[in-house]
Amino acid sequence: MRIGTSQSIGLIGLSPFLVTIQTFLSPGLPSISLIGLPDASLAESKERVKSAITALGVRWPQTRIVVNLSPASLPKHGSTHDCAIAISLLGAIGVVDPMKNKDVLVVGELNLDGTLLPISGLLPILLYAKRKGLHTAIVPEANADEARLVDGISVHTARSLAKVVQLLGGTLPRQASSPQSTSAPLPVSFSHSAPSSAPPSSSHPAQSSAAASCAHLAHSSAAASSAHLAQSSAATSCAHLAHSCERAASLDADSLSDSLLGTNADEYVDMADVIGQHSAKRALEICAAGHHHALLYGPPGTGKSMLAHRLTSIMPPLDEREKLEVASIRSVCGTLARYGVTPVPPFEAPHHTVSVAAMAGGGTGIAHPGAVTKAHDGVLFLDEAPEFSARALQVLREPLETSEIILSRSQATAVYPAHFLLLMAANPCPCGKGWGNARDCTCTSQQRKRYFGRLSGPLLDRIDMQIEVPPVHLSMNSREESSASIRARVIQARGAYRELFGTSDTATRPHQRMKWLRARTSRACLALLSSAVDRGTLSLRGADRSLRVAWTIALLDGRMSPNPENVAEAMSLRPRHNVV
Ligand SMILES: [Zn+2]
Secondary structure (H helix, E strand, O other), X not given: OOEEEEEEEEEEOOEEEEEEEEEEEEOOOOEEEEEOOXXXXXXXXXXXXXXXXXXXXXXOOOOEEEEEEEOOOOOEOOOOOHXXXXXXXXXXXXXXXXXXXXXXXXXOEEOOOOEEEOOOOHHHHHHHHHHOOOOEEEXXXXXXXXXXXXXXXXXEEEOEHHHHHHHOOOOOOHHHOOOOOOOOOOOOOOOOOOHHHOOOOOOOOOOOOHHHHHHHHHHHHHXXXXXXXXXXXXXXXXXXXXXXXXXXXXXXXXXXXXXXXXXXXXXXXXXXXXXXXXXXXXXHHHHHHHOOOEEEEOOOOOOHHHHHHOOHHXXXXXXXXXXXXXXXXXXXXXXXXXXXXXOOOOEEOEOOXXXXXXXXXXXXXXXXXXXXXXXXXXXXXXXOHHHOOHHHHHOOHHHHHHOEEEEEOOOOEEEEEOOOEEEEEEOOOOOOOOOOOOOXXXXXXXXXXXXXXXXXXXXXHOOOEEEXXXXXXXXXXXXXXXXXXXXXXHHHHHHHHHHHHOOHXXXXXXXXXXXXXXXXXXXXXXXXXXXXXXXXXXXXXXXXXXXXXXXXXXXXXXXXXXXXXXXXXXXXXXXXXXXX
């Protein structure tokens, strides 16, 4: 009797956990059972593993096989564990030494001919493996570039199960060479060096620089993870993603690699592209500096979407922790190859027909991330916001309050981060002509009321600013400020925030701090707000939000507390009653 063992890592949401896979062969009728809470796709791995092992030329054991995935209490899903199950089984039948390789992480999906296919979520898996002290990992070659993002763990890549067996020091029958395993064998023992110093697989071209690595990442994305991209595309019902994809496709691999690294991302969108609309630009600058949620309001064709798409270009770049968080989310969504690791904050713009599941995250078994998570540390833009379903808008309330979203499904509860800046855009009425004297508007008051009805209530309560985007007369002589120069002021204001509140984490969260702010606001400013409340033009909650905006304006202007002009500007940016 022999038990084969291998190590894999599972994911519930973004939370990884170690999975130990043991295979036991016992006398009995030939059969294979998989236990330890596998989902449907993982249960199918029995067939993939059987076919892949047979393709190696190894005789499938004609006995009873039990494969256990522990811990048994946690659900396992997807095809991530295919390769580890195969290695565990090969350990049980003596092809590889189970004791020698019990601390080696093996992940990857198997095809029927033994080819190793890429998986989604490799980045959080490897980061966790590093934290848990696993020194060596074997991953699909198609995931090589993603694997190189993690240092401190020796990562080897393989194209096929045969290569994995070879890397683990196993011996295969002579006829076992699969079509993929034509490369020269690698040393059996692993080095414990960082992967960047030595390309892991001889069959993979050596690409040491980050740019080159990302070029390959982008270049190989179509072939490498097409299955995963296709799988995620259903949930990614997002106009911006499609737009970016088209844009990316039109670029050559070299320029795309730079874009993925964020070195020249700003070349493609810049506030200077928008002619005029200076007050709207100023308002967006305030948004970015104070992390204020906002509504862009104006007739069609005035540049609301254009302005919104440029908001991330004036936001401070992501720091290392944020970059890794965003990359991990993209890895789980299977979109890391498309977007890469970049300091530019993410921008998510779901179409107004988006379902609740695509907005918040969903799916059976274990929920997948939705638009609110994909927009984490960036911008969630809802164009034509009144056209969204009431339920799709309602699910935004929880993440706006807590900066995360909890999705409970039959198998597990997944918690995803969802700290985003909410930017909405709305026309003045359903026909879009209800601006100014609204002579051509054909909407009835009932239609207008219904149009804005979905936005009312708790969601608009969380909006700090209403930014008017009126029609503009083009002036070709006007000089437009670049995103870089606006961003410099925003970064300076965020720095001042940090000085005030200690950590950037709390400074940009849209809650509390009101007591602290009120205590440090001048009497003249407070009097302005109180008189607006007395007149009924501002609610108490509105006064608090205006005060927060006024502080942001003051910090942007280089002042350490607001003056009455700042408060007046903040009050002029409050959502109006004609929308609410
Ligand atoms: Zn109208």
